[in-house]
Amino acid sequence: MVTRAPAKTFETVVIGEMLGPHAIVITREQARNYALACGMSTPRFMSDEDARREEGLPAMLTPGNMTLGILAKLVTDWLGSGSGQLARIGTTFRSFVHPGVELTLHGFVTHTDQAARSADLDVWMENEDGERLVVGTATVAFGPAE
């Protein structure tokens, strides 16, 4: 298990601060179960064989929303259980994410806004070759100063 960080406060956020890297493997079962829970029973999310036979893909895929959710969790784990909240996250899906391969999650704090008490972050998921498969940005907002 990745240990949750202590609750992050706006005052302790530093531009350049790194999130991760964390290595993960999304299993085929996890990807399939996620798709089924979302009502997406298309072949590409069911098995390698279904993806190849029915859709001509090299292997089954991880649902895009699942990878987005994993990157969102990278941010919320970093925030901890304080006043900081994930206000926005947006991702670009640049390449297929196949389950069963080692992936690494990365993030950086890139900007802070003193007046809004918010911070912007880059986040991405890359494979073992360092190819960034899913990239995005997020904004976290903190409550009023105590």
Added chain:
Amino acid sequence: MGTILDLHSHSESSEDSRAPVEAYLNWIRLRRDERPVDGIVLTEHRKFDRDADYRELEDRFGLVVMRASEVETDYGHMLVFGVNGELLHRFDFANVHLNAQELIDAAAQSGAVVVPCHPGRPTIGLWEHYRHREPLRNVVAVEVLNGGSRKGEELQSRELAETHGYRMVGGSDSHLVSLIGLCATRFEADIRTMEELVRELRDGRYDAIDFRPGRRSPQRSHTASDV
């Protein structure tokens, strides 16, 4: 002295980037030790920000910020340096089917230069087009290092450059703040203006330079549910 420039980047002016120029420059300042670039060129997708003015940011951060474009042609994506009124009048940069040879020739005649980017990339790279069509004339350089490259693309780009005698440049193709400056071009000359950049790309001495770090050893966990 020389100059190191990231020749390929996208700010929030491009529809697929949310990176403010100020954040790019601040990041370069923070990471100067590992990415010692002297400036960046903003190559927004299918447009040219004629009226953008970054002089205050240049002064504040001590870095060069230039404006160029990344356009889409019948031979793939290309960077246009030295965009001018003549080019903007003749070509609709939003057109995703620009004639590459006409663009290269018109650029050369009007004081600009065109550099095909990520040429080893499937579909949108020069290499794939060269497999089926005549090579373009008057290409001076191609981008052999691109921060967004996938496995094998840069090898393909280098082979193409060597085969055709093109010179080589690098750029991060950054759409995220933290990726700016990871690939760049090192010029022997001092460059502060777009006119100087165009001149050096045509006739100067330069090479592509890679600042991407070796892969870190990440903390290991085992499944997605552990993250």
